[in-house]
Amino acid sequence: MLTNIPQTLTDYTFIDLFSGIGGFHLALSSFGARCVFASEWDSYSAETYYQNFNLLPKGDITKINSEDIPKHSILCAGFPCQAFSVSGKQRGFEDTRGTLFFEIARIASYHKPEVLLLENVKNLISHNNGETMSTIHSVLTDLGYKVHYSVLNSSDYGLPQNRERVYIVAFNNEIDSQNFKFPEPIHRTISLNDVLEESPRNAKIVERNDIHIYKEVSTDVDMFGQKILYNRPIQIGIVNKGGQGERIYHPTGHTITLSAHGGGVGAKTGLYLINNSVRKLSPRECARVQGFPDSFQLHHLDSQSYKQFGNSVSVDVLQYIVMEIATVLHSQSLSKVTV
Numbered sequence: 001m002l003t004n005i006p007q008t009l010t011d012y013t014f015i016d017l018f019s020g021i022g023g024f025h026l027a028l029s030s031f032g033a034r035c036v037f038a039s040e041w042d043s044y045s046a047e048t049y050y051q052n053f054n055l056l057p058k059g060d061i062t063k064i065n066s067e068d069i070p071k072h073s074i075l076c077a078g079f080p081c082q083a084f085s086v087s088g089k090q091r092g093f094e095d096t097r098g099t100l101f102f103e104i105a106r107i108a109s110y111h112k113p114e115v116l117l118l119e120n121v122k123n124l125i126s127h128n129n130g131e132t133m134s135t136i137h138s139v140l141t142d143l144g145y146k147v148h149y150s151v152l153n154s155s156d157y158g159l160p161q162n163r164e165r166v167y168i169v170a171f172n173n174e175i176d177s178q179n180f181k182f183p184e185p186i187h188r189t190i191s192l193n194d195v196l197e198e199s200p201r202n203a204k205i206v207e208r209n210d211i212h213i214y215k216e217v218s219t220d221v222d223m224f225g226q227k228i229l230y231n232r233p234i235q236i237g238i239v240n241k242g243g244q245g246e247r248i249y250h251p252t253g254h255t256i257t258l259s260a261h262g263g264g265v266g267a268k269t270g271l272y273l274i275n276n277s278v279r280k281l282s283p284r285e286c287a288r289v290q291g292f293p294d295s296f297q298l299h300h301l302d303s304q305s306y307k308q309f310g311n312s313v314s315v316d317v318l319q320y321i322v323m324e325i326a327t328v329l330h331s332q333s334l335s336k337v338t339v
């Protein structure tokens, strides 16, 4: 997580829908914005959220009336991806009824916040032959928003995790957002090695006789004396047949995408060859590769922590996006003053 961020959003409020453990909360509040409402129906995630932000998320968003949600300037949501009923191909608001995106549209339609900041899996773009994304686009456009979206990889924004996600930023048409752009990749040299705990007590070590390491990785410098930069996962071996959760990676590279589901001996984190042992990541290491600071309190159940970080959003990526949003909002208020 980036620190010492200019407090450019102290006049702004936000709501955190599908809040999980609060990745959006960390990113927005680092700019001085204030959270006025959160919703998360998983009690374990809500516990972690409360522990860290002293705000208890309300439950099922489908049961919360829009008028019971406080007024806010920014609506944040990392919502689950679902198919819409595109029966008549109207691609309107009603086509999304019964989905969680409908809840976002319903709340945005009532409150008309200045900005919507949404995150989803990369597949959202190709989902249902592009129909899902195009419905989202047209619903938000009909609600009076200018929609921007892009797929960004956490590996390109200072975190050692290969995680591609689609980010949607929609500005209320009252805001001149034509200068908005998604952040360019930053070229920071970081590897899993940089965020490892010295001797984690809760990172499962795999001891079996079907571990096969087939590749060596040079961890030093290239022919020009530069430290070699591997900014993607480097697979060096397998356990068993090398299926999902059975691949072994080198800590000089990045981690695979943390996941809330998925099985295999390296379930949810992948396996890494660290100090001559093959092991999973610890919950704290998962927090770090998602950009959560060490001051972030983890859930006391490791199984919940793994799930929570697999589901959460990469904080640094959001911070770079929010920086660009803040630039647009700030130039807006300057032009208001000068008119």
Ligand SMILES: C[S@@+](CC[C@H](N)C(=O)[O-])C[C@H]1O[C@@H](n2cnc3c(N)ncnc32)[C@H](O)[C@@H]1O
Residues within 6 Å of the ligand: 018, 019, 020, 021, 022, 023, 024, 039, 040, 041, 042, 045, 059, 060, 061, 062, 077, 078, 079, 080, 100, 308, 311, 312, 313
């Ligand atoms: C992809 S995760 C978002 C994680 C979050 N961005 C973070 O940083 O931790 C989606 C979350 O939506 C929650 N959720 C799903 N349906 C919900 C509903 N109807 N009401 C409230 N929360 C819901 C899930 O429990 C899950 O934690």
